[in-house]
Amino acid sequence: MGSTPQPRRGNTRQRIQDVALELFAEQGYDKTSLREIAERLDVTKAALYYHFKTKEDILNSIFEDLNRPVEELLAWGAEQPRTLETKKEILVRYSEALSIAQPLFRFMQENQATVRDLSIGHTIKRRVIALVDLIKDPDAPLTDQVRCFTALMAMHAGVIALRDAEGDPEEKRKAALEVAVELVTKAHDQGPAGPAA
């Protein structure tokens, strides 16, 4: 186990990404060294540099791959009418995207300080803003804006933060989605100038 010099097929790049994401999510970006990644894969550090230009580049490549669904969701959402139905659909899809790329999103949430000055930092920030813009109305009062933002956080919580709380993950996700829908619905039902009396 581990000592057989496996003929290394062309999957090393993928294996690096997998191990890196696992470690980044487990221990954080800063605390994960390239030495550690290399050791787990039983290759040398230099091999990592054959496949990626820098440590940050490993993260970037992972992000690009796993982030695509969210990007597509944003593109789709931008073309829909801003109805309540659309908003709900966005929440549903986002929840699913979160669930699928859970380790990446967990990593992003737990390493905000680090991620902020990495090149994906900008992308992420823009993306959150775009997402909120899709589910809140343009001139929504502050309270409704908070409701919409909180809706997103509810889903993050359901998928990521409550990761090691008791309960079936899928049920937690559903519950969080329900709460999110509730919040966005409430925000939607009130016109831009507060409760439509």
Place this chain on the structure above:
Amino acid sequence: MGSTPQPRRGNTRQRIQDVALELFAEQGYDKTSLREIAERLDVTKAALYYHFKTKEDILNSIFEDLNRPVEELLAWGAEQPRTLETKKEILVRYSEALSIAQPLFRFMQENQATVRDLSIGHTIKRRVIALVDLIKDPDAPLTDQVRCFTALMAMHAGVIALRDAEGDPEEKRKAALEVAVELVTKAHDQGPAGPAA
């Protein structure tokens, strides 16, 4: 005569904490070196070690000081009856505590991965659980649990995450508190087994 010309006298410990918190919150714990802290204070690194045993110890001391209000809130809450009024009061006080110790909480949120295996990690985790326990009913269904947890996150968002969004900080805090109260109220109104018909 009356104005002290050398303000740095015996207060070095405090100054270290101030600068450290500022830098930890700005750049993250890992990326802030003791050299940097020392340079800002115009003392040597060794001076830091006169006042604190380790880097982590600096953080611990900051945490102990700023966290006291929350600890007191938990103690107080534990002795109150679990009425809706109590829950609301807890939310109000927690929101205030967040506001006062904003840099610390921001630091905690943005450095979760790092904080997790520092000694304050356990404390924080226990505290969040205790807090949720105070505002949710013992046998609340999953959805209500999510509501309560989300209520807390709403307040974190209002005080911390929305820090550089437009708008008056105090108003954002109030709006977040409002949403939080709403969520907890809804959770409270439904009995442990769903809607109290």
Place this chain on the structure above:
Amino acid sequence: MGSTPQPRRGNTRQRIQDVALELFAEQGYDKTSLREIAERLDVTKAALYYHFKTKEDILNSIFEDLNRPVEELLAWGAEQPRTLETKKEILVRYSEALSIAQPLFRFMQENQATVRDLSIGHTIKRRVIALVDLIKDPDAPLTDQVRCFTALMAMHAGVIALRDAEGDPEEKRKAALEVAVELVTKAHDQGPAGPAA
């Protein structure tokens, strides 16, 4: 039909030498990596190793090619009578050789420390000594030896060191040659035991 559309055919070896010399002269030997050379040629590093055994070997091959004229000059000079005319002729030819292989000589001058313990180091050293021997008289006093050595340096200066000083390169070369001739003439006119009274 007549014009070859793919000029890179069998000439890779030459192209490697060209690019390598350019980069060696520009940045120095140590600071020029094989990666850089390969990238400029749009081939892989391994391709370089198909054509050359080592990095040093690339340099050796360049040196061998461009150095031939000087070697021939030495051979020719060794067979001539040691008259002033011969000496002048050697200076003229050397100046021309310098001019033609300018990048190589520039490289040699600016990377003396590095070149010293490369295999061309010995060759170069021997060659300079041989050259001085051709233009100075066997038992010339120290001052005349310095004159002869300085004559060579004057030409190096004229072609290499003054490279980015103002003025037409060819004129600078001529001027340097003139000064060199002057020095050697002076050295020649004085017998082995000082001024021929």
Place this chain on the structure above:
Amino acid sequence: MGSTPQPRRGNTRQRIQDVALELFAEQGYDKTSLREIAERLDVTKAALYYHFKTKEDILNSIFEDLNRPVEELLAWGAEQPRTLETKKEILVRYSEALSIAQPLFRFMQENQATVRDLSIGHTIKRRVIALVDLIKDPDAPLTDQVRCFTALMAMHAGVIALRDAEGDPEEKRKAALEVAVELVTKAHDQGPAGPAA
């Protein structure tokens, strides 16, 4: 030998400079690693970083110290009348400065490619130009300019390049100085527009 933990007096900084210059001159800047310097001094690499911010900084500090005499010579020369006597005096003093700081100048000459993009590169270039300006007449014809530049190179040769040629160093220095004076005198005697008939 070497194992006694000598009480390290406050001379470490100086010792680093000494060893570094020795190695830089012997092997070149690029090929001298901080590990090597540290090992020779029987300290750790980190100790070097206590005293100097970077590898380049070590070189800078050496340069600043040893270069002072030349800087002073330039300042002095700038205030003198541009007579032949002054020029001769400059040559004499420069020759002495070269002799005293021989290892540094040798290093500079043999590592031109490297030094060029270090921070001392600019300083050196400016200095050579300033020096030539002091010994050549403002509108000297090209040949005279070459004479002056060659005069400097003659002295470099006498002190540095001929280092391991036979003969007493001091005598070689004197001979080189003589040749340099000769060249500058010749350049001086001819008016700005060629031979003063």
Place this chain on the structure above:
DNA sequence: AATGAATGAGTATTCATTCAT
């Protein structure tokens, strides 16, 4: 109450080189 001097373990990154295909 603090400094000056140093360490040991670590980091990301680069390089010349190799070899099976």
Place this chain on the structure above:
DNA sequence: AATGAATGAATACTCATTCAT
């Protein structure tokens, strides 16, 4: 005639920590 994948050894530099003074 060349590539893709990898290595081993090195490099400059940083960090938290220690300790005699």
